[in-house]
Amino acid sequence: MIDQINAILPQTQCRKCGFQGCRPYAEAIASGLADINQCPPGGELGIVELARLLNIDPKPLNPEYGEYKPKQVAFIIEDMCIGCVKCIAVCPVDAILGAAKFMHTVIASECTGCELCIAPCPVDCIVMHPLSLTIQSQSLVQKDKYPDSQLAKKRYDARCLRKAKEVEEKAERAKQKKAELGMLKK
Numbered sequence: 001m002i003d004q005i006n007a008i009l010p011q012t013q014c015r016k017c018g019f020q021g022c023r024p025y026a027e028a029i030a031s032g033l034a035d036i037n038q039c040p041p042g043g044e045l046g047i048v049e050l051a052r053l054l055n056i057d058p059k060p061l062n063p064e065y066g067e068y069k070p071k072q073v074a075f076i077i078e079d080m081c082i083g084c085v086k087c088i089a090v091c092p093v094d095a096i097l098g099a100a101k102f103m104h105t106v107i108a109s110e111c112t113g114c115e116l117c118i119a120p121c122p123v124d125c126i127v128m129h130p131l132s133l134t135i136q137s138q139s140l141v142q143k144d145k146y147p148d149s150q151l152a153k154k155r156y157d158a159r160c161l162r163k164a165k166e167v168e169e170k171a172e173r174a175k176q177k178k179a180e181l182g183m184l185k186k
């Protein structure tokens with residue numbers, strides 16, 4: 001059931017539902033801890049699909065969690081970017097390219113419009129554009145390349161795996177260092 005609910009959710013991983021991502025929200029719905037109307041990106045259509053799956057009545061989107069907006073894409077005003085990498089650290093689908101002290105840019109075709117990169121930017125140089133207004137998006141829409149939820153999920157899962165591996169490697173390095181220090185002391 002959790003997988004079926006998760007498959008309906010938009011996979012932007014924006015956390016607007018009050019959970020750490022789409023799957024934790026799916027888990028909460030499945031266990032009766034969350035209502036079906038907490039996902040603004042999914043909008044009314046998402047609620048209807050969830051209601052159908054769970055065989056319950058649909059209800060309006062709860063405004064406490066935000067309002068439905070048409071798809072957006074983040075855009076970095078590159079002249080203002082100071083290369084602090086804070087946006088890269090929070091992007092759940094690795095849609096930002098850049099390196100420390102270098103200009104950053106958003107890969108429009110991978111951006112889910114989650115808005116998570118906006119708040120951490122210390123110079124406010126990230127803005128959201130409705131998908132239909134960006135030059136890139138015009139061609140993306142025409143070529144039907146805008147990432148669907150499954151692509152976003154794939155990229156999010158890959159990022160989670162990479163992060164888990166990084167934590168594991170860091171712990172292993174710390175363990176080795178500790179062992180080396182222990183040997184030196186002897």
Ligand code: SF4
Pocket residue numbers: 009010011012013014015016017018019020021022023025038039040041042
């Ligand atoms: S798209 Fe955002 S609000 Fe909707 S379930 Fe996923 S994380 Fe929650």
Ligand code: SF4
Pocket residue numbers: 073074090091092093094095096106110111112113114115116117118
């Ligand atoms: S670039 Fe920003 S808005 Fe786009 S997916 Fe990454 S964090 Fe979300």
Ligand code: SF4
Pocket residue numbers: 076080081082083084085086087088098104120121122123124125126
């Ligand atoms: S958070 Fe803002 S200033 Fe920092 S790298 Fe990203 S876009 Fe540039």
